[in-house]
Amino acid sequence: MSDVLARVKKIVVEHLDVEEDKVTESASFIDDLGADSLDNVELVMAFEEEFDIEIPDDAAEHIQTVGAAVKFISEKTG
């Protein structure tokens, strides 16, 4: 879990160009981290690449926060 969180955080920091301490589990990509809808698509693609998983579009729609991403990825990879 903590490993997934760290890797997710790293991706979010790189893609959204935000400070690491703002990337908390409850942080919303759009509301708190300045992402737009296209950024969200790109983030999901980056998660797929990093964790070698496929995130279907209907699941991707629900991944709106750092915590939701970590939860989904952990379940997929766990």
Add this chain to the structure above:
Amino acid sequence: MRRVVVTGLGIVSPLGCGVEPVWKRLLSGQSGIKPIEHFDASDLASRIAGIVPRKDGRGGGADDPHAFDADATMAPREQKRIDEFILYGIAAADQAIEHSGWSARSDEEAERAGVMIGSGTGGLSTIYETSVLLKERGPRKISPFVIPGIIINLISGQVSIRHGLKGPNHSVVTACSTGAHAIGDAARMIKYGDADMMVAGGAEAAICRLGVASFVAARAMSTGFNDTPEKASRPYDRDRDGFVMGEGAGVVVLEEYESARARGATIYAEVAGYGLSGDAFHITAPAEDGNGGFRSMRAALKDAGLEPSDIDYVNAHGTSTPKGDEIELKAVERLFGDAADDIVMSSTKSSIGHLLGAAGAVEAIFSILAIRDGICPPTLNLDNPSVETPINLAPHKAVEKPVRAALSNSFGFGGTNASVIFRAVD
């Protein structure tokens, strides 16, 4: 009738970045044509180009104080989301707007300020790379930023967002006439009253495998000077063998004359006349009789209310192709008649190559600077003219002379022609 003046200039070119250093290098006879080293060109028939020198070392820019600094324009993360033609267009627009000193002082002013920047081919290198990715790894690997990163009107879109320009947002796609059409059309928008200020020009970044291979296939490019790049672009010379591709962007700020004066803007020239025509002849070749170019120049003169004898400098389309140069030259001779003896006509493509959709805008800027400084830039490599002409083609060296008005020609694939006349403002 509302008058339109030029109050800001911006250039990203194979001779560097920024109007004054580029102009100085152009006048001193420097060439921006170099070997292609940033991708594998070994199997291409044309392996040279007018490459923008960049701070990262590309195009010989490592030690060039006037190299293009992409990171100064936007964060690396943002750069990855747009093709380079948009990056160059944004950078040139930033320069031009800063140069003009213009800023919106009210919402109403912002709503009457627009953008009209075009490109000939758009995001060719991104299209190429994305196609390879799609084939090799499938559709799920395609970035959501591909489309907004390659479509041509996104320069205008990006510039409007960066500078809060809420007026007309438009774009031109007329091959090698793009830059000239953008400036001419934007000036008309101000004349007609759609806007009081327009940021106008063209940008291009087609120096990639897809771009070079495709133009080579159309038999348009120089292939005989790969070992002597700076000699390759040689308009009017008997040994010319095609155009040399260039890249970059040219952008100007146009303003309605009275409002520019009222805010105390520096006025570089007036957009005095604009003419357009179509060849209705061939998809890539110019009509042999030069009638299309002749008519666009004639229309621009009529629009400006000027006689040929009022023009002191012609910045030629002059791409260094075997056919096109002489056709244009004959059309100018025919239009100017006796006045041809007194004009200087040069092709600055001899120095920077053919910037395609950016060419007309960059060359408009050179025409404006010729008026400002009373000097006409040279035609490099013109050792042995292929025809006799009464026109001074400014071989090798810049020609100093007062320039009251300058005409800039651009002709594009599809038989699309544009001529823009700039005039000194007292």
